[in-house]
Amino acid sequence: MGQTPLALAACTNQPDIVTLLMDNSKTNIKIQDSYGNTVLHALVTVTMDQEPHNAFIIQMYDKIIRSCKDKALESKKNKKGLTSMQLAVTEGKLEILKYILNREIKDDENRMWSWKITDWSYGPVSSIFYDLEGVDTSSKKSILEMLVYNTDIKDRHEMLNLEPLHSLLQMKWDKFARHMFLLSFLFFFIFDIIFTCLFYLQRKDDKALKLSQQNRSAFKPSGTKSWLQVLGHVYVLTCSICIIIEESFLINRLTFSDLQSVVSDAWFNIIFITQAVLVILSSITYMCGIEESLIFMVIAITLGWTNMLYYTRGFQSLGIYSVMVQKVILNDVSKFLLVYLLFLLGFGVALASLIEHCAEGEDCSSYGSFRTAIVELFKLTLGLGDLEMQKDAKYPTLFLILLIIYVISTFVLLLNMLIALMSETVDNISKESENIWRLQRASTILKFEKTIKFLFGDKFRLGVMHNFSDNDKRLCLRISKVKWSEWHRAVTCVQEEGVTQSKVKEADGFSSITAVDVSDRGRHPIIVQENEEDSDMEIFSSSEIQNY
Template identity: 30%
Template structure:
């Protein structure tokens, strides 16, 4: 850090002027060290160059002095961030927007081919995209308005053209459009950008004109597919078990799996073969669609983001893999396909819930189920497991000296553990036979287990689920919009481009170059009564196709 950096950050205008007058270099010096870098938990990120420091403190006199002395408005730090990127990351958003306007005005004087706000950092993010990713609603709205072109005004009505270059995934030059970044962001503030004009109108047009129809058609195809697989499982090839097949009186098996040659003989077998081929081909298609997306986004984000589908991608990939494994089992004659079929049926039908995101009434509740299962229920199961192990071991220590046939629920430790689990969730009655002598400690253990399991743990689970329900309910509309965007982007990647007509108008029609714009009519009447808090801060807007 140079003395000029210190003078700038302390807003000592006289010292800055004196240092520049004595020939201080304002373009080359950069701060170094971990403390000044952008990092998690860092308290300060002002970039590295003197101009960046001046912009972050917001003193326009110092900014003008530094630029006039030769500082470059396009200087980038070690991670490629320009001064505009750094301003987007500052907590004082109002001052950042004022400085941003000043810098853009000074940069226009240089007559560069690419505007300063279109210069990407080393991660491919322009200041506009970075504002969307970080959830900086103020900076994003400010940059949107700077790119807005006003067509006409008529009283409270205004017709605007909004630039879609970096917003629309079909117009963006790369796969990191604003919509992609919002969906991939883990910040709640980023989801609020979906309410900003023209993002809200663009998403609404895409979903209502094309997206929801394609998605519901996909739901119909999946239901036909999983129904076909279910019929193939129900009518799988079986034959009567040979004599002396069972080796235990407890084994009641009467039918076994046919061999490969015996499985495809009759006309019904050929029909089932057609269904099995559809099932396997469908599983291969699923793998070919899911794996590239996982590699593109990254496994952690792909499986961890509830808006992107989260656990449903795990379910779908596991289902497809097991269906292919079933094909291998059938061809090789391996016994035991019933277990794999059972798991496939559970996974395949569970994935139908993924399509609930296509309906506004059901979409947020599916996210609620995911959060309860992977949050509240996981914590509850850990606590329950500890309690079950303790009490099951205690009971087994008592019953291990008794006749196993006298109490079948406690004839072995695994059975004892399972019986206590059933008892904890109320699936069975108390497995105590009062016609035989029962040690008093058994009654003490059962009473204590009932108090801990029923009264304490179950009520704790109910309280946690109620809290999760309340939190998700607060974000209901945001989650629904995010699901709609994520679903639309998924369909755009997987369906042919010809099925997605480009929305908006070409700038050539208005002498604005080859960029695409969305025309939106806004009404901002200050005398219009506020009818609801929800619309009190959002002007009325209508998209004109």
């Protein structure tokens, strides 16, 4: 089947056979199967959602890399051009990716395999280096870009919460993305204001900026007002072209799995492009004297101010609320409208057919035509109509029965089902809304990062080059962490009177310590640290603490 003995033994949990093969000098550990997968790729492929199964996979993965002396094993690519870490991302293997990104090997011999290296720690505070090779956008085909742009990846929201991805995105947001986000907001806000002002100027002076019907080849605006309108139209046209180019580029970078992913992940991109196209059409048709320009302009203004919801992703609470609104519209409201449209068309045609045609000059029923029947039925759905039997219906009893059935089916049944489904949807996605918001913000950060790289190069790149050994130099991200819940240490609190506080009872993982006389503190230790692994006591004197 094109597999290798080492990969087969590792994936079927046979550690003795793995050891036997790896101890054999003739075994090529980096050998690839018919798909170009190494033994590490194979382990990633067979990872499942079951925790006991993943435990032996991770143990086997760790055993193999510790036994292998060549670090190139983990960076070796298969026929799809993916390393084992990239394969874990594309396959949605959350647990194995979490192990790889947080793997820390402290012995010097195997330290080169570490993606996480603790620089120093004191109490609950620790400073950690994370290797950014293949993680950040500075590397080609980085896992950060794969998670943001590939909509087919399972659990990609949870993967973005893993370290160092979570901290990396937050640092990028704080360093440059939030400032560019504010500038983008101001740019789009001014764009909407100018376009709205042009709309009202057009309504006040319907003849302004229109080409002469007799001479369409020359456009000669007169007066300051007309020149301001010309400049306004030039500005909105230029901005619209830039928006189309930018959003098309972003959509092109996305990898879609199905139509639903297109709509959900490219929701605002599609609306921005639609708005920009309508703005261009409205400006061109308006200056050419075409009356239908008002149609394009009205729809463009509506979309323009609706698109301001895009900038709610800069704030967590508003961003999560916007995600809920988006999900409700895509999931519940769209399904409701599809079913409701079928009812509306069916009953509209039936009721319009039951109305006898009126003679010219007579007062006809509101159901006399299909269009008016649709409007009246829609008013009934909202509770604004009435059930009065139409006098000129051919079969009044049948007409009334159809009206009653329609009201029960739409106003009573469909609307209440919509409310129930919307409530259920909000409850279901309330937990994942924050993750979706983080993904949307990550997409915005990477968009701004592309722009800032084009303008300033690597000036705003995160990470520093750090030498861990003579042959181990890496681009790393330093992250400081404070974990009180994992800190099993007890520290005496020294009072000004000269005596520490009374005994601290042994509870919640803290060791009990007795009071210490500060006047004799030179002979007494003031910090007692218990190592969880071997229960040895590490003692620091007051003079050592002062030196620290």
